[in-house]
Amino acid sequence: xxxxxxxxxxxxxxxxxxxxxxxxxxxxxxxxxxxxxxxxxxxxxxxxxxxxxxxxxxxxxxxxxxxxxxxxxxxxxxxxxxxxxxxxxxxxxxxxxxxxxxxxxxxxxxxxxxxxxxxxxxxxxxxxxxxxxxxxxxxxxxxxxxxxxxxxxxxxxxxxxxxxxxxxxxxxxxxxxxxxxxxxxxxxxxxxxxxxxxxxxxxxxxxxxxxxxxxxxxxxxxxxxxxxxxxxxxxxxxxxxxxxxxxxxxxxxxxxxxxxxxxx
Amino acid sequence: xxxxxxxxxxxxxxxxxxxxxxxxxxxxxxxxxxxxxxxxxxxxxxxxxxxxxxxxxxxxxxxxxxxxxxxxxxxxxxxxxxxxxxxxxxxxxxxxxxxxxxxxxxxxxxxxxxxxxxxxxxxxxxxxxxxxxxxxxxxxxxxxxxxxxxxxxxxxxxxxxxxxxxxxxxxxxxxxxxxxxxxxxxxxxxxxxxxxxxxxxxxxxxxxxxxxxxxxxxxx
Numbered sequence: 252x253x254x255x256x257x258x259x260x261x262x263x264x265x266x267x268x269x270x271x272x273x274x275x276x277x278x279x280x281x282x283x284x285x286x287x288x289x290x291x292x293x294x295x296x297x298x299x300x301x302x303x304x305x306x307x308x309x310x311x312x313x314x315x316x317x318x319x320x321x322x323x324x325x326x327x328x329x330x331x332x333x334x335x336x337x338x339x340x341x342x343x344x345x346x347x348x349x350x351x352x353x354x355x356x357x358x359x360x361x362x363x364x365x366x367x368x369x370x371x372x373x374x375x376x377x378x379x380x381x382x383x384x385x386x387x388x389x390x391x392x393x394x395x396x397x398x399x400x401x402x403x404x405x406x407x408x409x410x411x412x413x414x415x416x417x418x419x420x421x422x423x424x425x426x427x428x429x430x431x432x433x434x435x436x437x438x439x440x441x442x443x444x445x446x447x448x449x450x451x452x453x454x455x456x457x458x459x460x461x462x463x464x465x466x467x468x469x470x471x472x473x474x475x476x477x478x479x480x481x482x483x484x485x486x487x488x489x490x491x492x493x494x495x496x497x498x499x500x501x502x503x504x505x506x507x508x509x510x511x512x513x514x515x
Numbered sequence: 516x517x518x519x520x521x522x523x524x525x526x527x528x529x530x531x532x533x534x535x536x537x538x539x540x541x542x543x544x545x546x547x548x549x550x551x552x553x554x555x556x557x558x559x560x561x562x563x564x565x566x567x568x569x570x571x572x573x574x575x576x577x578x579x580x581x582x583x584x585x586x587x588x589x590x591x592x593x594x595x596x597x598x599x600x601x602x603x604x605x606x607x608x609x610x611x612x613x614x615x616x617x618x619x620x621x622x623x624x625x626x627x628x629x630x631x632x633x634x635x636x637x638x639x640x641x642x643x644x645x646x647x648x649x650x651x652x653x654x655x656x657x658x659x660x661x662x663x664x665x666x667x668x669x670x671x672x673x674x675x676x677x678x679x680x681x682x683x684x685x686x687x688x689x690x691x692x693x694x695x696x697x698x699x700x701x702x703x704x705x706x707x708x709x710x711x712x713x714x715x716x717x718x719x720x721x722x723x724x725x726x727x728x729x730x731x732x733x734x735x
Contacts, residue, residue: 397642401624404641408623444641444659446621 253284255357255367256488257386257415261402263373265394266423269459269469270481271370272300274390276468277485279334283365286325286335288357290382291372292348295339302466303328303336312340315352321359330471335364345377350384357385366488375409383410389418390450390484395425395436404445419450421484426455427498451484453477454498521547530565530596533587537571541579549586563592570600610669613650622646622660642682651675661685675706675719689714 258271268291275287289297292311298304309324314337321337328334337356340347360367371382383389389410393403403420410418422438429435442449456477462469469478470485476496483493521536521544535544566587575583580598587593613632620636622628624643628636633650640646644660649667651674658676663685665672670687684691684707691707691714704719 401643404624404643408621408626411623443657444639446639 253361253364253366254388255361255369255386256388256390257369257371257383258390258392259371259379259382259406259410260373260392260399261375261406262393262399265392265399266453267373267392268296268300268370269463270390270392270421270423270453270484271368272297272463272468273470273478273481274484274488275366275368276301276328276331276334277470277482278366278368278488279328279331280470280482281485281489282333283489284333284363285366285368286337286360286364287368287370288337288353288360289339289370290353290378291370292339292378292381293341293344294372295341297336297370298326298338299466300463301328301336301468303338304466307338310338310340311353311356312343312347314356315348321356345372345381348381350380353381354385375406379406379409383413383415386415389415390421391418391445391447392421392423393441393445394423395430395438395441397436400436400441400444407445407447418447420445420447421451421453422449423453424455425452425498430498449495450487451480452495452498453480453484454496520551522551524551527567530567532567532569534569535571535573535583537573541573541575545582545586548583552586552590561592563594565596566593567596568598570598572601574600610650610671615651615653621656624660640676640681648672670709670712673706673708673722675704675722677704679705679707679716684714686714 258267258274260267271287275285279285287297288311289295290311298307303326306326309319311324313319314321314324325335325337328336357367357369369382369386372378391403391406393399407418420442422441425438426435430437438452454476456469456475458472458475459469459477462472469475470481472478480496483496486493521539523534525532525534535548568583583598584595587595615633615635616630617635617637618628618630619638621638622640622644624641627645627647630648632648634646634648634652636646636652636654637656639656640654640658640660640662642659645663646652646660647663647666649665649669651672652662652664654662654676656676657678658681660681661683662674662681664674665687668687672686674684674686681693684693686707686709689709689712701718705716706719706722707714707716708725709715
């Protein structure tokens with residue numbers, strides 16, 4: 252029996268879909284059987300980020316309304332045999348499906364997969380309630396901005412009222428140079444306010460944008476720092492203890508030498 | 516000399532309403548009720564009559580209500596339907612009667628914690644969260660949201676927090692917005708109070724100057 256993990260944030264644009272795609276792919280990379288569900292009905296993106304847009308035949312609403320069987324709607328990934336995606340409908344909206352219908356679909360998927368990753372839409376309305384309906388665990392994504400942290404706090408409050416286990420935090424899009432100058436919220440400050448366990452910090456990385464536009468999840472790129480961060484998140488989901496990565500910019504030979512000599 | 520009758524009887528559609536004076540002694544009142552009923556014994560016999568009793572502002576324990584019922588029951592055809600007092604006056608209850616109650620948890624954005632009496636919160640109040648209490652508010656944790664002490668009107672209420680970083684503080688009717696008005700970055704525990712209608716912040720150790728309660732500490 253697999254676990255269902257919802258990726259949510261409250262605020263839009265903090266990287267829920269990117270996180271879902273990359274964590275899902277990273278888990279598949281580690282040999283797990285993964286299904287990703289896009290619940291952002293009407294504004295589906297996960298298929299675009301995964302580069303699977305042109306393979307969609309049926310969607311979540313079709314399954315819910317019984318127009319097709321669940322495994323007819325599952326889109327198999329082009330890179331991994333054990334990675335699937337259930338796309339959202341683009342022509343409907345969030346009120347066209349109920350939390351109970353989503354829960355039923357998630358329950359149906361869990362026996363066949365190790366992980367079911369649910370990509371949640373922004374907001375705390377019907378779309379949010381649909382997305383969290385079938386979830387066992389939650390990952391809350393935030394960025395080091397006050398507005399995003401406020402919304403994350405709101406969402407954590409709502410998650411705590413459900414029977415989902417204690418949510419885990421991903422801090423996305425950290426810019427080390429802004430951190431150093433003190434112009435960005437510190438990771439420690441965010442954790443102090445939100446008071447939940449951190450499961451990953453992801454540096455801002457241009458490769459993420461490039462990769463998303465090419466429909467290739469960043470985790471596939473071995474040189475990207477964000478990719479490493481997402482792989483670390485996946486390893487922590489699997490229960491490994493992985494230290495947080497250093498956020499400093501790439502250290503050159505010269506700086507490493509200075510550090511070695513105790514001058515850095 | 517009986518200037519004003521302590522018991523007024525009114526007829527309503529489905530029976531009688533007894534209005535009992537709420538300022539007199541209970542014993543006098545019961546005597547008069549009994550006397551009045553005896554006087555009217557003749558008139559009041561007959562078919563069953565429903566009686567509503569209104570006590571005004573008087574609050575009575577159950578055994579006293581039972582005494583009223585037994586007096587009225589002496590009239591065989593009277594059935595007491597209800598004994599009512601006016602609802603308790605809303606507004607500031609006695610401040611010194613407030614008890615401290617402990618609540619454990621985090622008040623997150625969008626959540627409001629409302630409380631009667633003094634509130635001891637073990638946990639944080641995050642930005643966007645609100646704690647409201649009719650008495651004092653003590654927070655063992657960080658206050659980053661809004662706290663409103665004495666929200667029923669008590670200006671002597673205080674707000675104390677281990678980490679005082681509120682979005683807004685309110686005591687009774689006074690609202691204060693740090694850091695526009697004051698800023699705190701002190702490493703010790705602080706509390707907010709009202710002085711001449713203005714919000715003040717001081718360190719916890721100074722509270723006894725204003726409250727001035729002798730401490731019964733053991734020791735030499």
